[in-house]
Amino acid sequence: MKKWFIVGLIGSFVLWGGYQFFFSSEEDVTAVQDEQEVPRVTQNIDALIQQALLNYEEIKSQHDHLTINQEKVEIEDPNVKNWIIHTHIQSAVIKNEELEGIQLVSQAMEYKHNNEAIIEWAKIEHDIEVTEDEIDEYIETQLHYIEKGEQSHPFFVKISKALDLTEDEYLYEWEYERLKQNLVQEKLFAYYKEQNPQLENESLEEYERRIILLMEEDLMEYGQ
Numbered sequence: 001m002k003k004w005f006i007v008g009l010i011g012s013f014v015l016w017g018g019y020q021f022f023f024s025s026e027e028d029v030t031a032v033q034d035e036q037e038v039p040r041v042t043q044n045i046d047a048l049i050q051q052a053l054l055n056y057e058e059i060k061s062q063h064d065h066l067t068i069n070q071e072k073v074e075i076e077d078p079n080v081k082n083w084i085i086h087t088h089i090q091s092a093v094i095k096n097e098e099l100e101g102i103q104l105v106s107q108a109m110e111y112k113h114n115n116e117a118i119i120e121w122a123k124i125e126h127d128i129e130v131t132e133d134e135i136d137e138y139i140e141t142q143l144h145y146i147e148k149g150e151q152s153h154p155f156f157v158k159i160s161k162a163l164d165l166t167e168d169e170y171l172y173e174w175e176y177e178r179l180k181q182n183l184v185q186e187k188l189f190a191y192y193k194e195q196n197p198q199l200e201n202e203s204l205e206e207y208e209r210r211i212i213l214l215m216e217e218d219l220m221e222y223g224q
Contacts, residue, residue, distance in 0.1 A: 052088040
């Protein structure tokens with residue numbers, strides 16, 4: 001697994017942050033990209049989802065499997081499908097990149113293994129993990145906000161319908177591993193803050209950035 005330590009923890013935080021547009025405060029039916037170094041782009045959700053699904057089907061029609069970083073990747077594997085579709089949408093929203101073909105599969109596997117590596121590192125190096133009850137509670141909180149109308153969910157509804165999933169299936173199955181990683185990272189972040197107090201005259205933004213950098217350095221050292 002360690003050969004997949006490429007994205008790093010900061011990249012993982014960025015990925016999850018971008019995916020939070022599922023639960024954003026925006027009420028229209030577009031996904032908005034908001035990266036400092038990339039022009040702001042508003043994308044049509046329906047078109048984005050359909051293109052992601054089409055890209056996956058095209059890859060599947062061309063390849064039963066691909067070898068990525070010396071690993072055999074079965075395209076029809078439901079978990080692989082999950083990460084390919086997720087990565088297409090994520091890359092379009094975060095980086096304004098329309099990935100496809102082998103490049104899309106390669107990026108998807110990088111994200112997948114990065115997700116797994118962070119969870120492994122947290123457990124092995126820091127004895128940090130999350131229980132199923134904690135993940136379920138987090139999901140219930142998201143569903144509660146959505147049902148109360150405190151968070152908009154046009155994308156959430158559209159993608160679950162496009163994938164022929166109920167809202168519960170979408171969160172408890174499709175997004176489960178990414179939600180798990182998010183909670184692990186929250187625990188890691190709190191742990192590192194306890195171990196590394198804020199410096200005098202250090203702004204909160206600078207402090208949190210320093211903590212993330214410390215986490216990333218430790219993760220990359222673990223992966224060597």
